[in-house]
Amino acid sequence: MDVVDKIKISIFVMFSLIMAYAGLMAYFEGLNTLDAIYYSITTITTVGFGDFVPITSNGKIITAIYVLLGVSIGLYTLGNFADFFIGGYFQKTKQLKIMDKKISKLKNHYIICGYGKSGRVVVDKFEKEGIEYVVIDNNIDTLENELSNNPNFKYIVGDATHDEILYNAKINDAKGLISSVSNDSDNVYIVLSSRRINPDLYIVAKADEQVAMDKLLIAGADKVVSPYVIGGLRMAELAVKPGILDFVSTFMSIAKYEYDEDLEIRKIIVEDGSELHNNTILNTNIRQKSGATIIGIKKENNLITNPPADIVLDSDDILYAFGTKEQLDSLENLAKKQKKQ
Structure with missing residues (x-):
């Protein structure tokens, strides 16, 4: 739960408790409404001027319970406020404003739908190449955590099958779109929507099932990638022609790790x-x-x-x-x- 929601809930509970205690004091102690509310506030804040004290047995019992609950809720509320101010909430808000400004200026960028395993690989590659992108995903916690670790990360929280989310990602100004959500049917829907909105968009889609590959091409994808097909072909090649693939992989690995190329x-x-x-x-x-x-x-x-x-x-x-x-x-x-x- 967001810290702002916690603050709202704790304030509501505290207000409800103050009003409930004021009502009980008015009933058992015979106080008028204003005096009852005043007494309730001074009691929960532990100010205790001494101008009002419970006289009846019921009033004393209710006051004892009220003080214990009030102090606990008050401390909880103060803790949430401390988290709001000290815990970096304003810093996160500032980050989001900067990110939104960057997104508003995007042109010839790529939209990455889905920040799962495939989406992360695409983002890493784009980061290394200096290619502008924006990610669309529903998992706000994952996206916020990525932004806190990488200030250049840009995202939109939402469902990429909805047109308004694609418009928020500036699909009309985009160069390409990569649809890599976990569900093949969602990928088909995203490709259909994206091709309808921007006919010139270059679209690459992921397909888990081979039967979905033809559907994605019909829907308007320029290229379709199946991780399982690629993985299977790679294993087959390694089994039949291990020498060639091992040479290429080894050569590229040496270039990367020994010569940083x-x-x-x-x-x-x-x-x-x-x-x-x-x-x-x-x-x-x-x-x-x-x-x-x-x-x-x-x-x-x-x-x-x-x-x-x-x-x-x-x-x-x-x-x-x-x-x-x-x-x-x-x-x-x-x-x-x-x-x-």
Whole structure:
């Protein structure tokens, strides 16, 4: 329960106790309403001016019980106020205001629906890449805890199947959406809603069941990922071709942990009017300019692995390149259309 709710409840209980005691004193001690309320307040605050004292036996018994309850509730209320002021409530409120301001300025960002195991991996990757994002999830405790540990974390509490929540995440200004909630049917609904609101949105969805993969594609997802299918294929490859996968994994692990180099494979599209367009790999000096290695080229429906240096790169060719983030970023710039001066 939130500290503000605790304060509200304790104040309500204290007010109810004061009024109940005042009513009983008016009945048993014959006090008028104003004097009864005054006596009730001075008693619960332990001020005790001595101008009123219970005379009847019932009044004395009720007063004894009232003092014990009143002091306990008063201490509880003070403790909640201390938690409110000293426990960082204002700091949390300030954090939330800063976060809301950041969300209001988001453009070309990604919306991550669901902050479970998959969502956490996506957020970690985006944090390392410096990609703007906002998370949508129902678990407020998990989200608040993440924000307290990471001031750059941005979230919206709510159900991503509701359009208003997607609008709050600025879906019309978003570049992409990743739907990774735990329920396949919810993922389908989120994809349908997101595609209807923003037809240009790039959508990646998670599917636990293989039967849901086709439904998500029909709903409008650009790509569908099944952790179980990927995991199964990985295990099959390790069983049949352990040497190749072990080599790639080992190579990347050594690069990361011994040389602090993050190596990855990226898909890059050659744009019309770019430096690479209508040029060969040899003439463009891709290796010298970017440092990245081209391991494959997809021309329409043909995939060319280990492409020759004299192959001509056309617009919409897809390059599969291997290298560090900086090297791949450099290659991506070469593949983009050159701006006119």
